Amino acid sequence: MQEHRTAEFIEAALDRLGIEHFRCGGTGVVGLQRNGDGPVVAFRADIDGLPIEEQTGAEFRSEARGTLPDGTEVPVMHGCGHDSHTAAALAACGVFERDRAGWSGTIVWIFQPGEETAAGANAMVADGLWDRAPRPAVVLGQHVVPAVPAGSVALCEGPAMAAADALKVTIHGKQSHGSQPQDSIDPIVLGAFIVTRLQTIVAREIAPQSAAVVTCGTFHAGVKENIIPDRAELTLNTRTLTDEVRDALIPAIRRVISAEAAASGAPEPEVEELYRFPALVNDAEQARVVRAGIAAELGAERVLTVGPGMGSEDFGGLATSIGVPNVYWFFGAYAADATEQPVNHSPQFLPDGELPLVTGARAAIGGIRAALGETREA
Amino acid sequence: MQEHRTAEFIEAALDRLGIEHFRCGGTGVVGLQRNGDGPVVAFRADIDGLPIEEQTGAEFRSEARGTLPDGTEVPVMHGCGHDSHTAAALAACGVFERDRAGWSGTIVWIFQPGEETAAGANAMVADGLWDRAPRPAVVLGQHVVPAVPAGSVALCEGPAMAAADALKVTIHGKQSHGSQPQDSIDPIVLGAFIVTRLQTIVAREIAPQSAAVVTCGTFHAGVKENIIPDRAELTLNTRTLTDEVRDALIPAIRRVISAEAAASGAPEPEVEELYRFPALVNDAEQARVVRAGIAAELGAERVLTVGPGMGSEDFGGLATSIGVPNVYWFFGAYAADATEQPVNHSPQFLPDGELPLVTGARAAIGGIRAALGETREA
Amino acid sequence: MQEHRTAEFIEAALDRLGIEHFRCGGTGVVGLQRNGDGPVVAFRADIDGLPIEEQTGAEFRSEARGTLPDGTEVPVMHGCGHDSHTAAALAACGVFERDRAGWSGTIVWIFQPGEETAAGANAMVADGLWDRAPRPAVVLGQHVVPAVPAGSVALCEGPAMAAADALKVTIHGKQSHGSQPQDSIDPIVLGAFIVTRLQTIVAREIAPQSAAVVTCGTFHAGVKENIIPDRAELTLNTRTLTDEVRDALIPAIRRVISAEAAASGAPEPEVEELYRFPALVNDAEQARVVRAGIAAELGAERVLTVGPGMGSEDFGGLATSIGVPNVYWFFGAYAADATEQPVNHSPQFLPDGELPLVTGARAAIGGIRAALGETREA
């Protein structure tokens, strides 16, 4: 939620296009492209970066820095490709502006911050997004991914992206000198057993046909090799596609953490819920409309079908907060035969030249056009 | 090695006593108390602190701050009691100064920095300690500990404190988004298995009668709960009393680290030796001389015998560098019936009033006097 | 492969129906129901039991005993429901026999032993099954399961059941007295770390959307609590749905076993492949034919569609050995609202009264009739 320069850049771009806009949710920007009567369609692009030091070697690589919750300053980059999303949305917006005769209605352009922390969509809704912008019939959005070849898009009906839960675990041990483990309750040994034990949940407790992930993304403990510290902090991130699996997974994690602390004779660790992303579910009927619109733009052979991904999105919150349907799709990052395809969140993530951007822009145009009820020959 | 203010404090105290001194090894201070012909005896007090925030609630609690090797500024305290050592040495020095008629010879007062990092003794020797100070017949030293009741001292012949080795382990994994573990090599899971597997070395590979410790004092990995990081850093600290056990322990640790990386399909981790403390061995004959001297000062019933401790000391390096014997003893921190006895390196560590300080000073006096060949009725 | 009494029972039943038969593959029985010109259709029922002591409390519960490979005698039961399969097949056979006017062609009834050990189908093929019986156009089979409500069947096109691999792992340690672990290489500790480490493969190395199972079904080591044994024996069983996942899983298992032995300083364990079941894949076109036939018999609303199951079957080997298609379906074991639904291989497994049996028989009749090219109004 520190996307100040990005927000100013977007505002300047909208100004150049002559489109009215307002700030919403801190660094969020909403553009209102009004063009007579007709449906209201919202399109969301996310704009936030990640605390990763860019290692792409690109001339235009990020040199920006941000601040972690604990105050540490770190390098940041658009490691998840959100700059592509923003650029594609601005390009599409420009095309609609130059073609005002070709459509009617209103497009609500939502440039949303804080997707990675699940804070942005909620922040914009809480800041009165739908009081200040007209309510849409459908909310659209897209994401660049390596799994789809550049030049193509992929979408699905029904569940599209996973629910994500994040937990912060604070393990309380008992400090002692490293030469006297008998006077300690070692929080690093305890944390290590929590991590190893958590593996059994996905491996043994969840049905093999049900997708689930339990990732421990951070493990921090200790300041000196010869002092057994008094605490360890872990953060966990889970992915599930159904409520049934989620409702089995989270209690199992808590059960393991609690029991491993008991095995160490340690106090009950604190388990704090950092966020909950719901699963993102595409409305089946709207998905068919959008698919047809993108196919009219790119050609039907460039619109693929994919199963649900384990990534998560707070995109769904924009539509579910007002009870309207949404549709979300993916566009390709790399040529199918590219030898190196660094994934999102990698320090090397860098979509492949202009084709992804152009495809993203054209997919946005095709999808929005269809949702506006405008049709075009495929 | 950042004991600047402490060193200045010591220099001022020696100045007040009129004792010549010089800096040695950066923040080390050496006082030369010359008093005619006679033996040369060295007495060492260590002066360094630890990166622990003092939580004793004492009026005179530390509010000092220091800098970790990575540049982070942290609160520091004399968490191992080295301020007691320094104070006791200065008090003893004052007593000898006021009693110049009562002894002859030379006392070399070594106020040594950096004991906790094993850097200080070596730094002073490397900086020409024994070229600039006369070579002693014996080097003496002492440490405050909770395991001995306040008012008493304890010493032993032969091995007195453990050898310590410290290793830094850098685990190389492969970064990926937290929702896609299949694209990662998870360094936190690997680190957790290294920690759990290391437990078997002390439990199964070292003879139960042989003392050994393997502590993992720090475990740091990851910046975000939904990114699987590309590395984890662990530091390890070991304790052993004999070369035979040490020579079994260190290769076993390296074997486990290497094999667990192989189990994860990860590259070979880097294992860097941070330091090696040798075991501290008291010269048997000199120990009997010193014991008698302290007994003459405190009463024989206040001089106890203890087995070797698992703590480590770089003290031994001062004497072994010039091939002379050394003797090291412990003095008590708490009344035997004290309900709370926080151990060294605890944020609550605070010896119990004046008795420990007085005992430390008198033990130093008795030990030095005996080593100088002066005797006194017990 | 010890189904002697079951085989004799089947032979007597076929004799009563006047159907020619022959032994094949030891305790396998093949019935040839010839009825003029027309297609040849094979139907397979498996007849083997499991070394589980039946605890259903049924009057007709198994009191049979069998012999394990190591010679131990153990109680056995039809814990996987194969007696239902056999009974349903014999019932269907009787219906076809009484209705010879209603169809023409040849039905090959394959009563197959040794499904659980993957030995039976291969044994029958190796014993000349398809030289002695006419080659069929399609091979059909079915299995009773709790996941389908009694009275219904379920089938799918494409992958229907998982590939299974079984490995026997012999861990070589070094024996010693239990009080002297330092003289041993402890194979139980090593085996425990293999089991815990294997959990990471499904949890972290296989994509969450890809189904995979690694089960350690047996762990045997030691004869006395105070002797560290010199070996441990584990058996593993894996499930996968695609060759891609299988080809990642098995090498990962071998990598973990090898590396954990290295972590213990133990010799390389022996890993012996006990068997490989291929995945069972239903021919799509034949599956539609069979579905229609069963729907005609039971009503279309009683023919469900299911995703692939993680169970395994050697059924596929009967058809793939001669390059003909096969179709396999499930019939229900329990009323949908039954409060207790013990699963296959449970000591309490007991399908629910006559309905499962009748449904199994009618499904066999409908499927076979359709495969023979006979149609009937739904």
Added chain:
Amino acid sequence: MQEHRTAEFIEAALDRLGIEHFRCGGTGVVGLQRNGDGPVVAFRADIDGLPIEEQTGAEFRSEARGTLPDGTEVPVMHGCGHDSHTAAALAACGVFERDRAGWSGTIVWIFQPGEETAAGANAMVADGLWDRAPRPAVVLGQHVVPAVPAGSVALCEGPAMAAADALKVTIHGKQSHGSQPQDSIDPIVLGAFIVTRLQTIVAREIAPQSAAVVTCGTFHAGVKENIIPDRAELTLNTRTLTDEVRDALIPAIRRVISAEAAASGAPEPEVEELYRFPALVNDAEQARVVRAGIAAELGAERVLTVGPGMGSEDFGGLATSIGVPNVYWFFGAYAADATEQPVNHSPQFLPDGELPLVTGARAAIGGIRAALGETREA
């Protein structure tokens, strides 16, 4: 407690010497060698074997078989060297018989079964040993070990051998088919985590200077690689030298077992105490008497001093049951320069020719003679 043939052999030997004897505690034999007035001294030799298949290649290797508690027949051998003890005792008995003029008093020869299972000493006491034999002033005993060179003996004052506790752990899981781990509670995974977690007790909870062992000697679960079993059985054996350590160790083991079951969502495992051997403590004064007696027989340079061993013995129960002191020593098994020195309980354990036997006999003679108050020039 199946030493029937050994007991008959001993009885025949005593008959040949003309010494009265009686059975006691099943297969125990007590010989009473009465020779006028004087002290009563008891000497104990243990006579039981172990379920190990002898692999020494000796001509006289054991081909005997025994029966485990579960009824399995297994090969047995005197894997702990108890045949040496018995032979040495019978030889010493013969020497005293031929030299009746050289001593007076009574020697109670206790040939004790069931040492390895801690059942024998108690069984003999319970069967009225001290009602049927005269009460001795001291009870003596010895054991052959590789750690002492052949021709020498070693003894110590105070603690001589470890306390041992044995626990049987029955883990209750939930059975399921191996392809459906989600329906199971996997007792093998749970057992593996118990074993790995137990390692932390010795490694982190017991002071490094305190000797302790936790061995899991047996792990048995499962009958088939594709069935997740409903239980696993482990047996554990612990060693400690002091009550303080023992009182920390056993509750820690129970805590780990209980917590790991909770981590699996499994019922509380059953933990059954199989036996408790107390530590064996030599009476200091009697040890000095015996040392002098053995030195008179073998030469003082052949009587060494050792620290406590981690092995255990039920020997102490014979004396403590009647409140008299005991002394226990070791005699050597191998020449000091023997290249191969298989330890007790190894299938290759075979003391080295006649020297160990002769030394054992002479040590018994010297020790008993001293305890009888007879002295001889060293």
